[in-house]
Amino acid sequence: MDEANETKTVDASAAQPAVCSDATLAARACAGDEAAFEELFSRHRRRVALIAGRFFRRREQIEEIIQESFTKAYFALKDFVNAQEQSFAAWIARIAFNTCYDELRRAARRPENALSEPSDEEADWLRERAFVAGPEHDVEANAIARDLAEKLLSRLSPEDRLLLVMLEVEGMSVAEIAAITRWSPSKVKVRAHRARLALRRALKRLL
């Protein structure tokens, strides 16, 4: 009877996979364990996809960012395992943001990616709402806002766009942005100020 119970317990523990930490999985993946890397991928793919979605709307662009981020992560695993300074989530987020930044810079160099000017309808829509202090979700809910936002943001430099998304959407602190971009905190502050000015100028031109 006791033996039967013991066997059952052993079977149950064998059936339930042990939950490994990200650091352990990273160390195993670094040693060549592909299953460990797949597990890391499964845990963090959504976060990386959402970061890509902050900058790109097309499916193939988002997929490209995911693939490139995890490929870079795979080849840099040794650095992560040796450093052990931060969580894997923060580390992969940093890689994803940097990959997005590289892609934004590449896209800015391609003239075929230049978006069209905002239409009259969009400009009128903006004028109507610009000086009415309403809840922000009214603006966000509208499809016009999204197209217009995309056109306006395409006029900003990749650096400005990256900073504005990190500050306004991700709600990151200056220190966090400095850690991701490897810029000094004072440089982040100056760039953030310039990014806001650039956005204000782009809006002013429309109004």
Place this chain on the structure above:
Amino acid sequence: MFNRNRANQEEALDRIGRALVRAAARAGEAEAERVAAEPYLFTRVRARIAERQRAGDESGLLFLALFRRTVPIMALATILALMLLWFGDGSVTGTAFSDEVLLGTNQSTAERLLFSERRAISNDEVLATILARDDRSGNNR
């Protein structure tokens, strides 16, 4: 009054700017969720990793092949250069770096005559030439 209006306007622009940035960032959320849920995403990542590894190996092999070819050629060229320097030593110092060449004492008589005539023109000579030309042009008129 003017400053207050301006501040209000800038505040309004910042507010709408923030809203637009958030709208643009959230526009890709649904698509990102769909991509993240794709079943064969890891297979594609693995394929890309394998491709990069292969490319890395190939470039390493290419470098090795290039190294294997260039090193013997460079070594041969160095040996040849050393041999030339060693065996051709006497003939080079005999002509190229002699005192005659450096001091110009080996010039022929014609050359010596030619260069002996060469000297700098004095200011008086220049002035005299100008005055003579002016006189000639004045007489012609």
